[in-house]
Amino acid sequence: SQTIHQWPATLVQPVGSPLSLECTVEGTSNPNLYWYRQAAGRGLQLLFYSVGIGQISSEVPQNLSASRPQDRQFILSSKKLLLSDSGFYLCAWSVQGWTEAFFGQGTRLTVV
Amino acid sequence: DAKTTQPPSMDCAEGRAANLPCNHSTISGNEYVYWYRQIHSQGPQYIIHGLKNNETNEMASLIITEDRKSSTLILPHATLRDTAVYYCIVSDANAGGTSYGKLTFGQGTILTVHP
DSSP: OOEEEEEOSEEEEOTTOOEEEEEEEESOSSOEEEEEEEOTTSOEEEEEEEEETTEEEESSOOSOEEEEEETTEEEEEESSOOGGGOEEEEEEEEOTTOOOOEEOOOEEEEEO | OOSOBOOSEEEEETTSOEEEEEEOTTOOTTOEEEEEEEOTTSOOEEEEEESSSOEEOSSOEEEEOTTSSEEEEEETTOOGGGOEEEEEEEEOGGGTOTTTTOOOOOOOEEEEEEO
């Protein structure tokens, strides 16, 4: 069966520090991968998606970047965090061509 | 912009059916209707999807109107664990569209199931 791992679960980082969140998927090949963010009291916003290794599409301009160094690995990064980067970050995957997406448990990031 | 409109909140008594409406008046012919839910502090969970026929699975039923401009998610016997935010989403991903499985979440409906 397929599983998705996302870590860490919670993170407190100072303003200006770097960020690296990792997501891995097991049990499937060539998945679509996604990073979403949910600010406090708001809906989920798609940040990045990837349809293959090295292929990253950004949905909104921001202080973050994403990379996909391996087929089932998706990384969200920032060189210098801003207070506005605080939120609940969710990684998700889907089979190519389908919208039945499976989400990880999320990382709650607080920038202080 | 979310393509759907949902009531911000609803209440339901435990054991009763919960009927969550969704309007998607601008839905196009190749777009499916999807429902997800998000329990507090967890990732969203897929519930069900459909194109034009009514659908049922172990979690819920989906009723889509004949003109496809609205739909209703039905939880037949709501439990306290069904308390969550329910999202209705339209997407053409299953039809080979270029959305690449991207999901556009609106504000959803906060369903509260009470004893």
